Amino acid sequence: MAADSKIDALGQFELHTALGPLGRSVNFTQSNLMMVLGGALIIGTLIYGMRPRAVVPGRLQSLAEIAYTGIMSMAVGSIGPEGRRFFPFIFALFFFVLMGNLLGLLPYSFTYTSHIAVTFGLALMVIVVVTVVSLRIHGLHFFSYFFPVGAPKLLAPLIIPIEVISYLSRPVSLAIRLFANMVAGHVMFEVFATFVVLLAGAGALGTAAGILPMAINVVLVGFELLVAVLQAYVFAILTCIYLHDAVHLH
Amino acid sequence: MEVAAAKALGAGLAVIALAGVGIGIGNIFSAMVTSVARNPAARDAVFPIGILGFALTEAVALFALLIAFLILFT
Secondary structure, three states: OOOOOOOOOOHHHOOOEOOHHHHHHHOOEHHHHHHHHHHHHHHHHHHHHHOOOOOOOOHHHHHHHHHHHHHHHHHHHHHOHHHHHHHHHHHHHHHHHHHHHHHOOOOOOOOHHHOHHHHHHHHHHHHHHHHHHHHHHHHHHHHHHHOOOOOOHHHHHHHHHHHHHHHHHHHHHHHHHHHHHHHHHHHHHHHHHHHHHHHHOOOHHHHHHOHHHHHHHHHHHHHHHHHHHHHHHHHHHHHHHHHHHHHHOO | OOHHHHHHHHHHHHHHHHHHHHHHHHHHHHHHHHHHHHOHHHHHHHHHHHHHHHHHHHHHHHHHHHHHHHHHHO
16 A cells, blocks of 8 residues: 555635535535534523523533623623623534634544634634624714824825725635644644554554654644634634724724 | 745744744732732732733634644635
8 A cells, every 4th residue: 555645734614515415415515514513512502501590500501601701701801881782692602712713622523613614714704794893883973993093194195004004904804714723733633643554554563653643643632722722712812802993983 | 835834834924923922911919919929919909901901812823823824724
């Protein structure tokens, strides 16, 4: 059996239809399956967690309450008292990204946030919501955001384009940050796993040496758990910061 | 020069940018450790900002890695 000299790192991100003929008819891919699963998990945790409605919460109710209060304190802490209006948006965004990142760490599953289509869609939604909110609250005064107070007027032709470009680069950086983190993590998994297989093809000594890439992979899964939660948190907190800028215009 | 060799060289050059990211992340955590050492009560205030700074700096690292992957695989 000839060993492949090229490591196929990116083939794992290809989409195939799931759920047999039903999936093939509507092009329901494993990415969509994971999205449905993630959404069902969040909604299920909230519904079944809050069912007892105890004053002293049990474990599942604690989980639901911590999720709620955590995101609420993030929104109100970053945006101010008006942040309560944006709580459902931030909550849905955070947990959608969190489920996407975390579910991908299970074997044979798929990380739907590892596709730029998904992350750019989310980032585009964030920038549109932020701009529309700002336009609604401040009207045309929104455009004063691009000329910071106290900057010398002579520099305006230089500052305004720079500010506009940096505003428009926000969704791009949001999307690429999440997408590249997920892709890099999973590519590293695949590369070290391929090392194990390639070493095993080199005989008994190779199989024994294959322990090392395997150990690295174990540590990598732990690191990717941290990255999954961190990237979801960063996506949500940056959305809160952009909303703060939109509501307060500075 | 054949395309595969040029691709490999390009990817190698692209990841030189990670040196700056390493310095940046070291800066963030050095500032965090110094501030907690001077004022241990500041830990809960400083930690979320430090983690946010780390994630944003890591994003720059991944931009460079993305360019390397684009060069290498397309």
